[in-house]
Amino acid sequence: MHIPVLLNEVLELLNPKAGDKIVDATFGYGGHTDAILKSEPECYVTAIDRDPTVQPRVDEFKKIYKDRFSFIPGKFSDVINSLIEKHDKVLFDFGVSSMQLDDAERGFSFSKDAKLDMRMSCNGLSAYDVINNYDEKDLAEIIFKYGDERHSRKIANAIVNARRTNTIETTLNLHNIIVEALGFEKIHKVHSNIDVATKTFQAIRIFVNDELREIDKTLHALPIILSDNAIVATITFHALEDRIVKYWAINTSNFTPLTRNVIKPSYTEVKNNPRARSAKLRGYVYKK
Numbered sequence: 001m002h003i004p005v006l007l008n009e010v011l012e013l014l015n016p017k018a019g020d021k022i023v024d025a026t027f028g029y030g031g032h033t034d035a036i037l038k039s040e041p042e043c044y045v046t047a048i049d050r051d052p053t054v055q056p057r058v059d060e061f062k063k064i065y066k067d068r069f070s071f072i073p074g075k076f077s078d079v080i081n082s083l084i085e086k087h088d089k090v091l092f093d094f095g096v097s098s099m100q101l102d103d104a105e106r107g108f109s110f111s112k113d114a115k116l117d118m119r120m121s122c123n124g125l126s127a128y129d130v131i132n133n134y135d136e137k138d139l140a141e142i143i144f145k146y147g148d149e150r151h152s153r154k155i156a157n158a159i160v161n162a163r164r165t166n167t168i169e170t171t172l173n174l175h176n177i178i179v180e181a182l183g184f185e186k187i188h189k190v191h192s193n194i195d196v197a198t199k200t201f202q203a204i205r206i207f208v209n210d211e212l213r214e215i216d217k218t219l220h221a222l223p224i225i226l227s228d229n230a231i232v233a234t235i236t237f238h239a240l241e242d243r244i245v246k247y248w249a250i251n252t253s254n255f256t257p258l259t260r261n262v263i264k265p266s267y268t269e270v271k272n273n274p275r276a277r278s279a280k281l282r283g284y285v286y287k288k
């Protein structure tokens with residue numbers, strides 16, 4: 001089940017008005033798009049997603065919202081550059097969707113066994129390719145850089161040793177290798193409630209989907225599609241994403257923060273949707 005994160009706060013920030021042209025750059029299950037289109041019966045949403053499996057939901061939305069909803073498949077870095085019209089509001093809800101995490105076949109999660117994959121677009125370089133082919137130094141660097149994992153060298157070494165005997169095929173294969181490599185860390189899990197493999201899985205996913213460069217490139221390209229006074233809202237889920245948004249805004253003089261502080265989910269939201277716990281919403285207004 002997908003529950004859109006910080007939904008009321010996003011609506012308040014975007015404040016959809018009649019005639020607004022709005023981009024939802026991360027359509028997913030369409031939770032935010034749906035709420036935007038319902039909140040203002042005369043606004044328009046152009047949605048983007050690189051994941052082809054969102055298509056049935058897109059078809060559903062086209063039937064309900066007709067010409068108020070359109071969808072462009074692909075990476076937001078590519079699609080943004082192809083939009084011709086100016087837009088009044090843009091939303092990014094970065095990262096992976098609950099559907100992607102929950103669908104074992106996609107190989108994003110170690111909660112179920114599946115072939116290592118993690119590709120949002122369902123094509124290109126996969127987690128399997130990286131885990132089985134990258135050399136130890138590169139693996140350690142990826143795990144450190146994108147997972148902030150201080151045991152990255154130990155994990156990379158364990159991966160390379162394990163694959164000498166057999167290729168590492170599945171999410172549970174990889175999980176077991178990490179748990180064995182960090183045996184003593186199991187104790188920490190009891191205290192922190194976070195699996196010892198979480199950081200490594202996050203790192204491989206970010207690398208496979210080139211997530212950080214996608215964000216940085218796209219934020220910098222935004223002015224070409226924005227009308228004067230356009231609003232940009234971003235939801236990030238970890239420090240690496242959030243840092244990119246923060247520095248982009250600081251270093252580009254056209255974007256002014258709309259709120260003094262970053263907006264975080266309430267206690268009740270986190271209780272109902274633990275996935276929201278690390279979410280941070282930022283809003284900016286664009287002036288030419």
Ligand SMILES: C[S@@+](CC[C@H](N)C(=O)[O-])C[C@H]1O[C@@H](n2cnc3c(N)ncnc32)[C@H](O)[C@@H]1O
Nearest residue numbers: 004026028029030031032049050075076093097
């Ligand atoms: C957190 S989910 C969005 C959920 C959505 N807001 C909702 O309420 O249903 C993020 C979505 O963005 C997509 N995505 C991530 N990076 C992307 C990129 N660079 N280009 C296009 N889509 C991307 C993912 O495939 C995923 O479906």
